[in-house]
Amino acid sequence: MxxxxxxxxxxxxxxxxxxxxxxxxxxxxxxxxxxxxxxxxxxxxxxxxxxxxxxxxxxxxxxxxxxxxxxxxxxxxxxxxxxxxxxxxxxxxxxxxxxxxxxxxxxxxxxxxxxxxxxxxxxxxxxxxxxxxxxxxxxxxxxxxxxxxxxxxxxxxxxxxxxxxxxxxxxxxxxxxxxxxxxxxxxxxxxxxxxxxxxxxxxxxxxxxxxxxxxxxxxxxxxxxxxxxxxxxxxxxxxxxxxxxxxxxxxxxxxxxxxxxxxxxxxxxxxxxxxxxxxxxxxxxxxxxxxxxxxxxxxxxxxxxxxxxxxxxxxxxxxxxxxxxxxxxxxxxxxxxxxxxxxxxxxxxxxxxxxxxxxxxKHFISAFGEHVIGKEVEQAMQEAIENTNISVTEFTVAPQITPNKGLPYHEWFIEFENAPEDLSELADKIDKSLQKQNTYYFDLIQGKVLQPLKITKVKKNGFQDYMKSVGKLGGQNKIPRLSNDRKIVEGFPHSD
CATH class of the missing domain: 3.40.50 (Rossmann fold)
Structure with missing residues (x-):
């Protein structure tokens, strides 16, 4: 020593x-x-x-x-x-x-x-x-x-x-x-x-x-x-x-x-x-x-x-x-x-x-009065992938207020290191965890104001590419976990 x-x-x-x-x-x-x-x-x-x-x-x-x-x-x-x-x-x-x-x-x-x-x-x-x-x-x-x-x-x-x-x-x-x-x-x-x-x-x-x-x-x-x-x-x-x-x-x-x-x-x-x-x-x-x-x-x-x-x-x-x-x-x-x-x-x-x-x-989703916060989406993700082989690189969440069809929903943009075979199963687990944590979100889902969340896969290195495109790669810069609008995810690099 x-x-x-x-x-x-x-x-x-x-x-x-x-x-x-x-x-x-x-x-x-x-x-x-x-x-x-x-x-x-x-x-x-x-x-x-x-x-x-x-x-x-x-x-x-x-x-x-x-x-x-x-x-x-x-x-x-x-x-x-x-x-x-x-x-x-x-x-x-x-x-x-x-x-x-x-x-x-x-x-x-x-x-x-x-x-x-x-x-x-x-x-x-x-x-x-x-x-x-x-x-x-x-x-x-x-x-x-x-x-x-x-x-x-x-x-x-x-x-x-x-x-x-x-x-x-x-x-x-x-x-x-x-x-x-x-x-x-x-x-x-x-x-x-x-x-x-x-x-x-x-x-x-x-x-x-x-x-x-x-x-x-x-x-x-x-x-x-x-x-x-x-x-x-x-x-x-x-x-x-x-x-x-x-x-x-x-x-x-x-x-x-x-x-x-x-x-x-x-x-x-x-x-x-x-x-x-x-x-x-x-x-x-x-x-x-x-x-x-x-x-x-x-x-x-x-x-x-x-x-x-x-x-x-x-x-x-x-x-x-x-x-x-x-x-x-x-x-x-x-x-x-x-x-x-x-x-x-x-x-x-x-x-x-x-x-x-x-x-x-300022980083929350309350487009419908649900006031979902960062801690809740992170805990929902953590609970959903626990004891699975799913590995997530990065994610962010935005509201989809005007979908082509059906009710509005929260859209989760996720870059996977190891993706699940069934995205809908993962989405269901995340959604249930979010409902359990946030009573406002629960009420909106149960009251048919919102439909359950949907997952959009982001291509490999998509988040890095995005941060680079807006001049915020590296240093102390961070992707917001969630937003109350779709400014961040507009034109986001989706997976093929």
Whole structure:
């Protein structure tokens, strides 16, 4: 055992104790974060516009600061982008994380000197919590790969601009620099397919122990390794034993991954975004991720089924309930205030506060009042293919409101690795699971408003081809699990 792996264990124990200190005092921790945020931003333009000096409680905050999405905050953000200081947060941001917005075009999410450390420390702490729980630290001696965007940054009015994953690449701790892949040169390749091929060439001779990235893009990397070597990934990288992922639910990919790898590997789920690092999996045998309450982020929650009401109730963690779908609202030390991230979460536990990401408030199907969400379609798919030899590469769901004949229905566009002989049987299983989970959908099927769902096969690599066609191949880009219209699936590459 190397010195590095020996030292990792006491470091992990220290981080565990520090984490438990705030996790066991969650409400007091969030109150402290709230008061610090308000105090620090009182003299900013936003703070003056919203009378921060008179805010002493969450109730005061709710009265003065409405919930906004990016479009709502855009006038302030544009002023920051123009180079003005003390607008949303004191001084200027040190970075803008540039993201692709569906309605706003490019988004410029500020990252400040106060918020940047949490992006780095949360990922580090997730690994250290795993080491503390399992005692496994040998992997720190091997090579680690993080599939991410280019670290090349541009400057705009004195502020560095780039993708979040590219920004974070500049903060890899010195003790991991020698272990980290791909090389800087390879990481700077913009074209995703060229980059993946270069990563394959670089990693094949190495002792890979940790692989990290969004599952759909790691899958592409694994498939290219298998194609080049003719071997399972686990045979190529015999010491690969930890997969770190975020951005999407891993469960729909798990069976495919285990087939590509040839064996199960331990995994850690993260919940990062340009707007903040919100949660990570802190226990291998517990569902959900520990909500990070001590990282300069104050959380509010609105019940998803009431979100579009005229004046929905905004609550804090002390009032959340297990099993309820909430829209998560954040205020941060990067200057986002009562910001609607667009994500929906569900609490699995409140001692400590653990969440799963259940979907996107804009990504749902309610063309007929059913309000089917991402978590429900993923669970339906998972239940339907369990204990079968069916393997799914990717899928998305859209409503078919005006079919050529018969009642409307949900259309599931599925790319199979191993397709079933009878698509109608699979469709029936998925439909029954969806009816069981969603009473509105059940009522619409039983009431003959909708007919049961239909499956449309997508040709091999169809989802990759689609993402490439819209300029979103690779990086942090993800296919929405479901949509309330057919914009994504229009002209989609169906199977022959």
């Amino acid at each position: 190397s010195l590095k792996s020996i030292l990792a264990k006491p470091f992990a124990k220290r981080v565990y104790k520090k984490t438990m200190k705030w996790a066991e005092n969650p409400i007091a921790t969030q109150e402290r974060v709230f008061q610090e945020l308000i105090s620090e931003a009182t003299s900013t333009l936003f703070g003056k516009d919203h009378d921060f000096i008179s805010i002493n409680s969450h109730e005061d905050f709710v009265k003065r600061v409405p919930v906004r999405d990016y479009e709502g905050l855009k006038p302030y953000i544009e002023t920051v982008v123009a180079g003005e200081e003390n607008i949303l947060w004191k001084g200027k941001p040190i970075y803008f994380a540039k993201t692709s917005g569906t309605t706003s075009g490019s988004k410029y999410i500020p990252i400040t000197k106060e918020s940047m450390p949490s992006h780095v420390e949360a990922a580090r702490n997730a690994i250290l919590m795993y080491i503390h729980e399992t005692g496994h630290s040998e992997f720190v001696n091997g090579k680690m790969i993080f599939l991410q965007g280019s670290p090349i940054l541009k400057e705009q009015n004195g502020i560095q601009l780039g993708r979040l994953s590219g920004i974070v690449a500049h903060y890899v701790p010195k003790y991991l620099q020698k272990n980290r892949l791909p090389s800087w040169e390879t990481n700077c390749i913009e074209d995703w397919e060229t980059k993946v091929d270069a990563i394959v060439e670089e990693t094949l001779p190495e002792n890979m122990t940790v692989i990290s990235g969004i599952p759909s893009w790691v899958q592409m990397y694994f498939e290219r390794i298998q194609h080049k070597t003719g071997k399972k990934v686990g045979d190529v990288f015999k010491n690969f034993n930890l997969f770190i992922f975020g951005g999407v639910n891993y469960e729909p990919y798990r069976a495919k991954f285990e087939n590509l790898i040839g064996r199960p590997v331990a995994s850690i789920e993260l919940y990062p975004a340009s707007e903040g690092f919100f949660a990570y999996q802190d226990k291998q045998n517990e569902k959900g991720m520990l909500l990070l309450l001590n990282s300069g982020i104050f959380y509010e929650f609105i019940k998803a089924d009431a979100f579009f009401d005229e004046n929905p109730e905004r609550i804090t963690i002390k009032d959340v309930e297990v099993g309820v779908n909430y829209v998560m609202i954040i205020s941060t030390n990067a200057g986002l205030w009562a910001y609607n991230l667009g994500d929906t979460v569900e609490f699995i536990s409140v001692k400590p506060y653990r969440v799963i990401v259940s979907g996107r408030i």
